[in-house]
Amino acid sequence: VRTVAATTRPHPGLMQDNPLSKIPTLVLDDGTALYDSRVICEYLDGLAGGGRLFPAAGKARLTALRRQALGDGMLDFLLLLRNERERAHVSEPHVATFTTKKQAVLAAFEQEAGDLSASAFDIGHVGIGGALCYLDFRFADEDWRKHHPGIARWHAAFCARPSVRATEPVDDS
Ligand SMILES: N[C@@H](CCC(=O)N[C@@H](CS)C(=O)NCC(=O)O)C(=O)O
Numbered sequence: 521v522r523t524v525a526a527t528t529r530p531h532p533g534l535m536q537d538n539p540l541s542k543i544p545t546l547v548l549d550d551g552t553a554l555y556d557s558r559v560i561c562e563y564l565d566g567l568a569g570g571g572r573l574f575p576a577a578g579k580a581r582l583t584a585l586r587r588q589a590l591g592d593g594m595l596d597f598l599l600l601l602r603n604e605r606e607r608a609h610v611s612e613p614h615v616a617t618f619t620t621k622k623q624a625v626l627a628a629f630e631q632e633a634g635d636l637s638a639s640a641f642d643i644g645h646v647g648i649g650g651a652l653c654y655l656d657f658r659f660a661d662e663d664w665r666k667h668h669p670g671i672a673r674w675h676a677a678f679c680a681r682p683s684v685r686a687t688e689p690v691d692d693s
Contacts, residue, residue, distance in 0.1 A: 523543055525542055527603050528603075538553055540556075557592070557650075561643055561646060572642075573646065574642065583644060584643050585644070587636075587643075590625060590648065591644075591647025591649070595650065598618070598655060598658065600614070629671040637677070649675060649678035652664075652671070653679070653684070653688075
């Protein structure tokens with residue numbers, strides 16, 4: 521179900537299922553609401569038998585969860601940066617901080633690019649790939665590929681996955 525969620529417009533209907541008024545929120549047949557995206561992914565992984573998107577234990581699990589947190593964290597401050605840019609009185613320290621973090625996270629992604637390509641697809645790949653898709657979606661004028669060729673190559677392959685192609689974001693608000 522398509523639902524509009526915006527930071528300055530809490531959605532009363534959505535909040536009955538998720539008091540944070542955020543998407544994604546998944547309501548199961550029995551009425552249980554799941555959020556946020558990591559929890560929903562863990563639920564879906566369980567439906568597929570478990571242990572595929574979320575490695576069961578050890579270094580692989582910690583690496584996957586850290587990468588997921590890095591991608592999710594980037595998405596969180598990109599949302600704040602977008603909100604900030606739309607305000608009548610922009611807070612320059614906030615814009616500068618988010619911009620500095622954006623560059624740092626892109627550099628970290630670039631360092632991980634080789635290992636991302638070499639390792640089995642998991643929730644870490646989903647988190648990083650999704651954050652870069654959001655960067656393309658909402659900051660289309662940002663030429664991040666120019667100075668990050670490794671992660672750009674990896675992301676091109678990520679975007680070619682049928683699941684990613686089937687869930688491209690659209691702005692129909
Ligand atoms: N970390 C959360 C992020 C969710 C999130 O911030 N979603 C945005 C849309 S991309 C939202 O619903 N914003 C509405 C709001 O902040 O009120 C997740 O992975 O699910």
